[in-house]
Amino acid sequence: MILSNKEKFPHVFFNEYDKVNRCGVFTEIDRIIYSEETPYQNIDIYETPAFGKLFALDGVIMTRDLDEYIYHEMISHVPLFLHREPKNVLVIGGGDGGTVREVLKHPSVEKVMLCEIDKTVIEAAKKYLTNISYELNNPKVEIYYEDGSKFVSNFTNYFDVIIVDSTDPMEGEGKSLFTKDFYRHCFEALKEDGVFSAETEEPFLKKEWMVKAYNLIKSVFNITKLYMGYVPQYQPGVWTWTFASKNIDPIKDFDSQKVRNFEKELKYYNEEIHVASFSLPNFVKRMIQEI
Known part of the structure; x- marks a missing residue:
């Protein structure tokens, strides 16, 4: 939602508003870079002074330059470091390219299939979100414009890692995931020996979906x-x-030495974060009946 009155105000403001919980955040923006309505959703990209x-x-x-790496590293490296030698990876959603970027930091990966239902998302990301999307042109990446819930049903005993980087389930295509x-x-x-990770919302405003x-x-x-992480770009600042x-346990089978020996840059994720992220607060344990 855009609130704009250029005659009274020198800036435009981006407003993310949660209709169910009647709360939102406001971000000052310098300009609208791109805006388009597709058959699936409205896509907007802004330039902001803060983010x-x-x-x-x-x-x-969905993502922003300042802190996008937190979400993308946590959804990607937790499963990837738990696989002995990931080669074939499927990413469902994630059309901005951030998850693919993190997956390709692992040298053993030979192929990444990216399944994104909205082709326009990937086209916009390639053009305007270049620091996030640059690996989408990597020859190891195969892009499919399909419904991820149907696409994955075509495979049996094929992938080493599946990562579900979906949109919120409240409306539209996200529900099928x-x-x-x-x-x-x-x-x-x-x-x-395959491993799986998926974004599963947060324990405050969307706890029912989590x-x-x-x-x-x-x-x-x-x-x-x-597992949980600190993700300031999403309300209310934490994510799961x-x-x-x-047959792989994320703690018992975790080899911290693999992380310490990793040569590519990691801004958020490390071996301590990996272990700590699975240590849940009591109120979350009660929600998922683990206490």
Whole structure:
């Protein structure tokens, strides 16, 4: 949602407003870089004085230059460092390219399939979010413009890692990535030593979706663990993801030495963060009935 009165105010303001919880954030912007309505959603990219470029879908912040690395590192490196040698990776959603960028920091990765339903998102990211999207042109990346819930159902025992970097489930296409059928297809598409991660919302404003997603994933996978991180770009400043696998435990099977020996830049994630992220506060444990 844009609030603008150029005659009275020298700036335009971006407003992210949560209609359900009646709360929002306001960000001063310098200019609107790009705006388009597609068959799936409204895409907006802004230049802001505080956060650099800011990318929004249907008025909701998806990513921004200043701190996007936190979310992208946490959804990517937690599962990737738990696999012995990830080669084939599937990213569902994530059209801005940030997750693909982090995946390709791992030298063992030979192929990344990116499944994004809205082609315009990727085109806009390539043109305007170049510090996030630059790996989308990597020859290791194959891009498919399809519904991720249907796309993954075409594979069996194929992927080493599946990462679900979806939009919020409140409206539209995002809901299809928060179903038991979808998570079961992901389970079947993974190899026996495959690992999985998905964004699963946060425990304050969207706690019902967090609990629902976690319980659905847990009903399908042998090992399921919720983990948390500090993500200031999303209300209310914390976020959760869910790790899942057929037989790999995210703590018992974690080799911290692999992280210490990693040669590529990591701005947020490290071996201490990995372990700590699975240490949940009591109120979250109660939500997912782990206490």
